[in-house]
Amino acid sequence: VRRGYPEAVYCEGKSPEQVRAIAERVGGRPDVTTIFTRADADRAQAVLAALPDAFHDPVARLLVWPPRMPEPTGELVVVACAGTSDLPVAREALLTARHLGRRAELVVDVGIAGVHRTLAKVDLLRSAGAIVVVAGMDGALPGLIAGLVSCAVVAIPTSVGYGAAFGGLAPLLTMLNACAPGVGVVNIDNGYGGGHLAAQIAAPR
Amino acid sequence: VRRGYPEAVYCEGKSPEQVRAIAERVGGRPDVTTIFTRADADRAQAVLAALPDAFHDPVARLLVWPPRMPEPTGELVVVACAGTSDLPVAREALLTARHLGRRAELVVDVGIAGVHRTLAKVDLLRSAGAIVVVAGMDGALPGLIAGLVSCAVVAIPTSVGYGAAFGGLAPLLTMLNACAPGVGVVNIDNGYGGGHLAAQIAAPR
Amino acid sequence: VRRGYPEAVYCEGKSPEQVRAIAERVGGRPDVTTIFTRADADRAQAVLAALPDAFHDPVARLLVWPPRMPEPTGELVVVACAGTSDLPVAREALLTARHLGRRAELVVDVGIAGVHRTLAKVDLLRSAGAIVVVAGMDGALPGLIAGLVSCAVVAIPTSVGYGAAFGGLAPLLTMLNACAPGVGVVNIDNGYGGGHLAAQIAAPR
Amino acid sequence: VRRGYPEAVYCEGKSPEQVRAIAERVGGRPDVTTIFTRADADRAQAVLAALPDAFHDPVARLLVWPPRMPEPTGELVVVACAGTSDLPVAREALLTARHLGRRAELVVDVGIAGVHRTLAKVDLLRSAGAIVVVAGMDGALPGLIAGLVSCAVVAIPTSVGYGAAFGGLAPLLTMLNACAPGVGVVNIDNGYGGGHLAAQIAAPR
Amino acid sequence: VRRGYPEAVYCEGKSPEQVRAIAERVGGRPDVTTIFTRADADRAQAVLAALPDAFHDPVARLLVWPPRMPEPTGELVVVACAGTSDLPVAREALLTARHLGRRAELVVDVGIAGVHRTLAKVDLLRSAGAIVVVAGMDGALPGLIAGLVSCAVVAIPTSVGYGAAFGGLAPLLTMLNACAPGVGVVNIDNGYGGGHLAAQIAAPR
Amino acid sequence: VRRGYPEAVYCEGKSPEQVRAIAERVGGRPDVTTIFTRADADRAQAVLAALPDAFHDPVARLLVWPPRMPEPTGELVVVACAGTSDLPVAREALLTARHLGRRAELVVDVGIAGVHRTLAKVDLLRSAGAIVVVAGMDGALPGLIAGLVSCAVVAIPTSVGYGAAFGGLAPLLTMLNACAPGVGVVNIDNGYGGGHLAAQIAAPR
Amino acid sequence: VRRGYPEAVYCEGKSPEQVRAIAERVGGRPDVTTIFTRADADRAQAVLAALPDAFHDPVARLLVWPPRMPEPTGELVVVACAGTSDLPVAREALLTARHLGRRAELVVDVGIAGVHRTLAKVDLLRSAGAIVVVAGMDGALPGLIAGLVSCAVVAIPTSVGYGAAFGGLAPLLTMLNACAPGVGVVNIDNGYGGGHLAAQIAAPR
Amino acid sequence: VRRGYPEAVYCEGKSPEQVRAIAERVGGRPDVTTIFTRADADRAQAVLAALPDAFHDPVARLLVWPPRMPEPTGELVVVACAGTSDLPVAREALLTARHLGRRAELVVDVGIAGVHRTLAKVDLLRSAGAIVVVAGMDGALPGLIAGLVSCAVVAIPTSVGYGAAFGGLAPLLTMLNACAPGVGVVNIDNGYGGGHLAAQIAAPR
Numbered sequence A, B, C, D, E, F, G, H: 001v002r003r004g005y006p007e008a009v010y011c012e013g014k015s016p017e018q019v020r021a022i023a024e025r026v027g028g029r030p031d032v033t034t035i036f037t038r039a040d041a042d043r044a045q046a047v048l049a050a051l052p053d054a055f056h057d058p059v060a061r062l063l064v065w066p067p068r069m070p071e072p073t074g075e076l077v078v079v080a081c082a083g084t085s086d087l088p089v090a091r092e093a094l095l096t097a098r099h100l101g102r103r104a105e106l107v108v109d110v111g112i113a114g115v116h117r118t119l120a121k122v123d124l125l126r127s128a129g130a131i132v133v134v135a136g137m138d139g140a141l142p143g144l145i146a147g148l149v150s151c152a153v154v155a156i157p158t159s160v161g162y163g164a165a166f167g168g169l170a171p172l173l174t175m176l177n178a179c180a181p182g183v184g185v186v187n188i189d190n191g192y193g194g195g196h197l198a199a200q201i202a203a204p205r
Ligand SMILES: Nc1ncnc2c1ncn2[C@@H]1O[C@H](COP(=O)(O)O)[C@@H](O)[C@H]1O
Pocket: B008, B009, B010, B011, B037, B038, B190, B192, B193, C179, C180, C181, D083, D084, D085, D113
């Protein structure tokens, strides 16, 4: 692995038994931080059976072992989203950035349909070294924010929405076509990847 | 046809000869207003050969005969777009609304990447009975505007853009997924249809 | 929020616990009308636990609090669909329009495959200030109706159908390509959005 | 080949030289009728150079040799479309049906946006043994007609339209989802295939 | 309804309660034959509760009331498919054709990967007035059969398959592009529609 | 590069000047065989200007330098297609296989709509070590042939066709869903890749 | 069936009862090897009820009867994949190749994101007569391996991944566009087909 | 505009006359750097007519005025691609990064099919503050490089390729699904956006 970054275990395609076997191997390597992503209740149980002291955030469906949080270095990462529905992905990004060693803050209740609430947060947004913007449905928020700041924006489309949202395709395309430059897009619902990329951008030099 | 609205001739799939033959028949019916849409230079020539006094706007690729503009009734229609590339579609909507009998105004240089320029136009936007918003690429502008006003917004996606804009699919999906209610979408590049719908919405009662 | 219109809470992506917490906050704001949309049995229970006197329509999966219906103003909204399968979306549109302050009527059993039943309703359709047409499968009904009336038609495609209906894509495309002008399209299954837009169009001036 | 039906040569993907070479071989087999389809001006020239007396319809982009039309047998084939833009495909279907031995008539200016013009043709439509309906954009006409008659309807989507018509995908999906049973669909712009199928359906028994 | 053909009730989008209510209304109209399609076990129970003597085929998920089968007229309808997986759709087509008044026979175990088994059935296929071919995965069977016979082939793509079959899209496209003319395509899994169309084609004249 | 196989230069995205510069560098390396693929007239001219003795097949749009053909080793490669339209791709595969050192033969005029012509070639097909099958439109031929032989079939979909062929997507999906095992698919129109893979499969051991 | 290769029964679309009936018929034909593919626990039980001594691999969801493994002939087949999630498909390919008579070995933990682990296996890869590469998400592994070896690579995309992996579409497209020649692609998750093709390629001559 | 970054004019959708008019206005604002992107020969002429001393790179289709290059600050930006075909986009990214004030270097002839050439550049890649990777066809290069370095990778898919590359869709999906974290994706062919984002990431702090 590349120096300084944790390992990751993607739990979704694996059985609880497979996850537990991996967690047991992880327990023998306390010098490396391992992040378990997309762990539902059953898979989280499997990790905790092998690593009872692991850090666990059920909303983000994320576990980390060893559970220690690194001392923050580099610049601030801000994670922004519109509301409750996008929270799992937003928290996954937030916690990933923190476990990669960044200071990270969450901003909710900003959005394109209520632009004044977004404008009210401009000072915080401008203080960041990298901003993660999580959005489903129309996916317009990253472009709005990218037009207000100078740092890079990492855009995460989510599968929140229905019908012509087509499982996240609509916000994905919106973000790839953002009118303001400065937006880099990751996979739909990929909170881990978005938080990781933001942490790399905001890393100390 | 429904009372009070012009006839329309869609020129794109027709040869100049076919367009001219239709224009000649139109010339025998001066009591009905006819709008020729999507007429490139050759097809516009064909119309003008039969109807030399027709109104012609080359940017909008639109001709109208008889050329008289009706006295405006009903409420104001505002047509908004970001800039030069969307102008042909925006002007097509503007002129259609005017020939259906509405007062109509064009607002350019508004957009999501420069949200302050949009906020500066809020008073004009709020004075409208219907707003047409034309946008390509990320297509986020209609949702932004719908969040600022109480009237209906007619959204026209355009094929302006490249790559993952997929010929207008990206802004079309964005508009269908707009977070603010109050947005009705028409076909990609359909300035005629968008202007027509706005004129119907803003019609006198 | 824009003056005169209710707030909306989209329940689908939220847990019953999250919905209940929101409903409790809503209970502290009796001056604003709040519409809860896409609430299945569990989420409806969660709303009613916090707001026992809320209006609830299980077919439309919609709740409103405070439950009072406003005095109707403006013009009539007609909501039309072919039959039983499209009823949940049609009722969602109907009730949304009513809670935004419009008089609204439902017409069922009209359709393209039985055009005479549609023609029999022309007088009612022509008395409307806005018409919502809900259709799945081929989605041809809005274009048929738009050709018969002068007011704006709000078209709602539904995911009713199978195979090449592709979850509502087929009627969505049909509606965007409607041959008659005067059709504005909203997202697949978006009864709330369609009813809202129609209520805005038919609002008093 | 199956007894009684002509051979067909699809000219579009071939060079004029290749078309001419094929036409020369055809000239040596006067007992078989050969239909050249999708022949633009250059390819038509190539056929006529080898077979100067071939029947040629430039609108349908179709040539037939030997040019004799068979005595009609079986039942009437009616070909219906909305207007000028769909004429090339409609005429291709009409002439194919005739050269396969059916009596065939063309009906234009029917459509969903002007349903009364379609209803005025019901007697002719009901006298047919098979009906070919050609439509682009929303593609709703075959479903409307299938609801009015008892015979089979062959639906041909066309690439007429723009934007969300997606080169004929929109009418194709509409036709596959037609609410009235009795509609069989062929490829986009496939006038030859549609006319052929209708001629088979209306064949004498 | 069009003379001589049954009514149809599509059960999939309806609750058992709604289906039962419809079945009760149907019981008051014994002069019209009604076909209930896509009725799973629960919905079939609902029909039988109201109409205990209804004809029921669980594989085809189809019920008919009154249960009498009409005397066959017209020509033979042959329904062909490759095997077990396509049987529900094939039987739905078979029984629909029979209840519309045609003699109908089922041929299984034919396919493109075992072309000799198909060739062994040519005499039966050539004796038909219309052939329904049901196929998933590559969907190549209708084109193979259309090349062997003179009558019309009704092609029904099925959602049988996985991966790049994309829920029936692959066989649908194959059938629309069949090299042999004489193939009319209906919606994916639409056994009812395919059997209906074949019965219309093979109707007495 | 891997031992024994030629280098390839893909000419399509390059200017004639760029192609000529590459060809000049190639001229300095006579020990390596270089294949120039997808060279239209202008690009072929550019290659020949630098390498006047290069082998050139204009139908296959392919050039090879040094022009010597290797002594054939390994097993026979058979390349099969339905006719004229697929010839450019089929010849590209044929010549690639030969320049990689295989004996290779072309079979045309086989197809699914005329299955007997295919069956007549079974002996030749069964004598091959690898078979390349090139097909557009319905793309059914590779599955038919794979059911008749024991060796591997390399399937090349082509963009020949129109409408719902969607530029080769239809035959591509058909081939991926071929009912008979033993079919490996390459990119649409990729005659070079298909011939290369077949030559690898039929290589001496 | 073609000489020397087993029969296959695809269990996914069939009920346990249908699977058991087929297994009983298979029991009467001990001279032919039959492979049951995609058998979940219930369907595996159904096979074992009729054929208690059948070979069964639950990870690969595969059963074989008679259970004897043939003596290996021909060349080595190597099956490579990145890890746990792709194992079911990889084992399905591995066991299919073995039951078709090849020696076959599995290599896990190779991948594009850890290219050095792949390079460490080059000697084994180069000793193969055919290589099966199984990959989801970005699907880049087959192209990497094809650039390192001279034999044919059979690429199997998997549905492992989420969001823009679109159920295996992303790796499928990657593999079809692999920059190195020598890659033949089979359907998404088609371990059986991939193993079969590799066994054919590596068959003795 | 955001402090320190140039303005951009997208020339593709504009007429040469419109471009010239904009260039003239730009000439009145020498304190702001303006980048003209996607300027073909005609549009470049139009810019140079108004701004004769503008910097012009015809391969990148890019002009800058005033032509002065800023003193480089921040970290190194490396732009990597496989070869000639991707050069226009790669140079557009390179020059954009330089005009935003970064030191930037171009690396060509790296790729997944020749992984050793990529490994040979690891030292240069590891010295960068941000890496732009440009790739068409399979789009696998960004994932390979992201696995070798610690800094952020900006991935630009290109429309280079044919068939199942679908105008850049294939590499776009590959990049969004890259197995290594640390990849942010921009629009297809968006060299300007990719270079801009990289320059922001590598900006001084
Ligand atoms: N630009 C346009 N976009 C969409 N529909 C149009 C346009 N112009 C005219 N139409 C419609 O096309 C029909 C006229 O078509 P045609 O008879 O072919 O000229 C009328 O129903 C018009 O409403």
